[in-house]
Amino acid sequence: MYFGFENVSISYGKKKIVQDVTIDFPKGKTTTIIGANGCGKTSLLKTISRAVHPETGKVVFNNRPIGHYKPKALAKKIAYLPQIHESPSDISVRTLISYGRYPYRKFGKGLSEQDHEIIDKTICLTGLDHLQDRTLNNLSGGERQRAWIAMTICQEPEILILDEPITYLDIGYQLEVMELIRTLGAQLNITIIMVLHDINLAARYSHHILSIKDKQIYACGEPRHVITEDKLLDIFNIHSQIHEDHRNTCPFIIPEKK
Numbered sequence: 001m002y003f004g005f006e007n008v009s010i011s012y013g014k015k016k017i018v019q020d021v022t023i024d025f026p027k028g029k030t031t032t033i034i035g036a037n038g039c040g041k042t043s044l045l046k047t048i049s050r051a052v053h054p055e056t057g058k059v060v061f062n063n064r065p066i067g068h069y070k071p072k073a074l075a076k077k078i079a080y081l082p083q084i085h086e087s088p089s090d091i092s093v094r095t096l097i098s099y100g101r102y103p104y105r106k107f108g109k110g111l112s113e114q115d116h117e118i119i120d121k122t123i124c125l126t127g128l129d130h131l132q133d134r135t136l137n138n139l140s141g142g143e144r145q146r147a148w149i150a151m152t153i154c155q156e157p158e159i160l161i162l163d164e165p166i167t168y169l170d171i172g173y174q175l176e177v178m179e180l181i182r183t184l185g186a187q188l189n190i191t192i193i194m195v196l197h198d199i200n201l202a203a204r205y206s207h208h209i210l211s212i213k214d215k216q217i218y219a220c221g222e223p224r225h226v227i228t229e230d231k232l233l234d235i236f237n238i239h240s241q242i243h244e245d246h247r248n249t250c251p252f253i254i255p256e257k258k
């Protein structure tokens with residue numbers, strides 16, 4: 001297995017959240033996890049950052065359980081941006097991005113010349129040149145999210161985990177952040193796994209969609225395989241029309257009623 005879950009079950013106390021989830025995420029592709037509120041999407045992602053420990057099963061990277069890797073070695077491979085991320089808001093964009101170099105820093109040493117080069121490259125790649133000296137609290141939500149994503153890119157990960165990266169953003173910034181994620185994924189050949197609530201953006205920006213229902217994987221595959229009237233009825237209990245977005249060659253939905 002390249003990267004994924006092997007028979008992962010998660011419980012909080014006696015409450016079972018997911019049971020026996022197995023998936024090998026396709027390398028170099030973007031997979032979006034969808035499902036109703038509370039179905040366990042964030043809990044699954046948290047097993048990757050080890051904030052949640054599976055009751056049974058394991059998260060696997062390159063055929064080894066992630067628990068077998070040293071934290072810094074793993075952080076060079078997998079970057080994780082949680083849903084809620086707080087930092088001292090008086091730091092600059094550049095400083096935030098430099099935190100991505102943490103796994104590469106030697107004990108007691110500052111940033112190396114190579115670290116600075118990678119920070120510069122990341123700033124350029126994520127279009128943050130003009131904002132790099134601004135403090136985070138002076139940025140709009142969309143600009144701030146761009147800075148956080150840049151921090152994860154500065155980690156030079158093979159795998160990027162994003163939990164609801166566009167929540168609280170207006171439609172313009174949602175598109176901007178989704179475009180950034182797509183460009184970074186393609187240019188850097190990163191395997192991206194994210195959670196989104198917007199089905200249309202998920203269909204448009206993902207190679208694969210994974211849906212969770214009743215504690216298990218309900219459907220997984222290309223967007224047009226998962227985004228169907230029957231499946232959306234099962235997953236979200238909604239009736240919907242499905243149309244073809246010819247320009248973006250993906251399905252799009254018009255929700256009708258619950």
Ligand SMILES: Nc1ncnc2c1ncn2[C@@H]1O[C@H](COP(=O)(O)OP(=O)(O)OP(=O)(O)O)[C@@H](O)[C@H]1O
Nearest residue numbers: 012013015017035036037038039040041042043044
């Ligand atoms: N630390 C915790 N202790 C107990 N229960 C928890 C804990 N974290 C999450 N839960 C519960 O587990 C269930 C799954 O939560 P989770 O956040 O993984 O769902 P989700 O699919 O990401 O939801 P949403 O779409 O609303 O963000 C919910 O019922 C939630 O209340």
